[in-house]
Amino acid sequence: MTNTTVTLQIHRFTPRAERERDRARGGSPFAKKSSPFGDSGAASARRRPRGKQWVQEYVVAASADDSVLDLLLTIKRTMDPTLAFRYSCGHGMCGSDAVAINGTPNLLCTAMVKDWAKPAEAAASVDDEGFRATGVAAAGSDDAVVSVSPVADADGSLGVIELAALPGFPVQRDLIADIDPMLDQIRKLKPYLQADGVLATTSEGKIDVFEYLQHPEQLAQYETLTNCIACGVCEGLCPVYAGGDAFIGPAALIWASRFVNDSRDERTAERLEAIDTADGVAACQSVRACTRQCPRGIDVGEEMWQIVAKVRER
Numbered sequence: 001m002t003n004t005t006v007t008l009q010i011h012r013f014t015p016r017a018e019r020e021r022d023r024a025r026g027g028s029p030f031a032k033k034s035s036p037f038g039d040s041g042a043a044s045a046r047r048r049p050r051g052k053q054w055v056q057e058y059v060v061a062a063s064a065d066d067s068v069l070d071l072l073l074t075i076k077r078t079m080d081p082t083l084a085f086r087y088s089c090g091h092g093m094c095g096s097d098a099v100a101i102n103g104t105p106n107l108l109c110t111a112m113v114k115d116w117a118k119p120a121e122a123a124a125s126v127d128d129e130g131f132r133a134t135g136v137a138a139a140g141s142d143d144a145v146v147s148v149s150p151v152a153d154a155d156g157s158l159g160v161i162e163l164a165a166l167p168g169f170p171v172q173r174d175l176i177a178d179i180d181p182m183l184d185q186i187r188k189l190k191p192y193l194q195a196d197g198v199l200a201t202t203s204e205g206k207i208d209v210f211e212y213l214q215h216p217e218q219l220a221q222y223e224t225l226t227n228c229i230a231c232g233v234c235e236g237l238c239p240v241y242a243g244g245d246a247f248i249g250p251a252a253l254i255w256a257s258r259f260v261n262d263s264r265d266e267r268t269a270e271r272l273e274a275i276d277t278a279d280g281v282a283a284c285q286s287v288r289a290c291t292r293q294c295p296r297g298i299d300v301g302e303e304m305w306q307i308v309a310k311v312r313e314r
Contacts, residue, residue: 004152006062006117008071010083011164012174015051059157064114064150068161069097072108072175084174092295095231099175100164105236107295117150117159168235168242179232185252186230189274193259194267218263225258225303227296234290234300246279250290250300253281257307272311281308 058079060071072085087097090109097108101116150158169177200208234250235241241249256275259265275281286308288301 004061004063004156004158005059006066006071006113006158007120007160008058008060008068008075009160009162010056010058010175011053011162012056012083013051013053013165013171015171015173062113062158064112064117064158066113067109068101068111068113068116068163069108071113071161072163084172084176086176093229095229095233095295098166098231098233098236099177100167100236102162103164104293105166105233106293107231107233110295113158113161114150116161118161119153120157120160166232166236168238168244169232177232179230182232182235182249182251183230185248186255189252189256189271190267191255191259193262193265195264196266214263221263222258222261224298225254225261227298228254228258229296230255231295233293233295237289237292239287239289240283240285245283247283248275248277248280250284250304253284253307254298254300254303257303260307260310269314272314275307276311281311284308 058075060074060079062071062074069087069090072083072087076083076085085097085099085108087108088094089096092107092110095107098105099108100106101108101111102118152158163175165171165175166177166179169179169181172178202208228251230251232251234254238247238250240247253275256271260268260271265271281304284304286301286305288304290304291299291301294300
């Protein structure tokens with residue numbers, strides 16, 4: 001049994017009951033109607049949540065090799081059943097458990113205590129508005145000095161981990177963010193293969209099962225993009241999307257790029273036209289922050305650059 005602990009500082013939220021007037025108000029009258037993404041719910045995604053907000057601390061028995069999800073499950077089962085968070089597979093494949101860990105979007109199930117626990121002094125450098133003092137790097141970031149295994153202090157504490165809902169999305173409760181705006185953006189770009197619809201036949205008149213056979217080189221052009229699990233981490237990292245500006249977001253552009261690069265798809269022109277809008281590729285500032293924490297290893301920033309280049313070259 002472990003004698004070490006970790007302190008979780010969790011930003012909690014309980015929504016206020018929605019009034020009938022709020023439901024009837026609907027979307028923003030200022031949404032861009034010239035773009036297919038203007039009425040996607042982006043306005044509601046940026047709306048400040050209404051309800052009770054507070055930070056609650058939990059001290060949990062843990063080891064350096066535990067995942068942050070393990071700690072939350074311990075809290076849920078033995079300490080506080082009211083704590084709300086989302087997860088499914090627990091192996092970094094479904095993307096449902098994306099949150100902000102020490103201010104950086106990541107998956108709960110793949111985030112390990114040894115990589116994210118920080119000394120209590122570093123945690124204390126966060127002010128009441130959530131801003132960190134200059135010079136304090138977030139654990140897990142490129143600029144942070146991450147220890148292989150945190151050393152427990154005299155009290156047996158491995159450190160502090162701060163958790164909040166994924167940035168850029170409306171908060172539903174505690175660590176659960178509503179990612180429907182992102183999924184709506186992806187759906188609007190028709191994320192499925194659109195071929196000519198004509199069944200090829202063999203010389204004997206039978207259906208040719210190799211109609212869409214590809215060379216390895218053709219598959220390699222988009223195969224990595226099929227690993228996207230729509231977790232929202234790249235959107236939470238993007239300063240344009242999470243900052244509240246009108247932007248379709250990197251996740252939707254990744255899905256568009258996946259089919260633009262597929263040799264079997266015959267709607268390339270239409271797909272490029274759909275994202276050639278003020279809140280499409282034109283809104284991307286090429287910051288490349290979206291690349292930093294992709295749990296599936298996609299170089300999102302590079303893919304953004306490639307799809308922007310295709311739009312400009314057409």
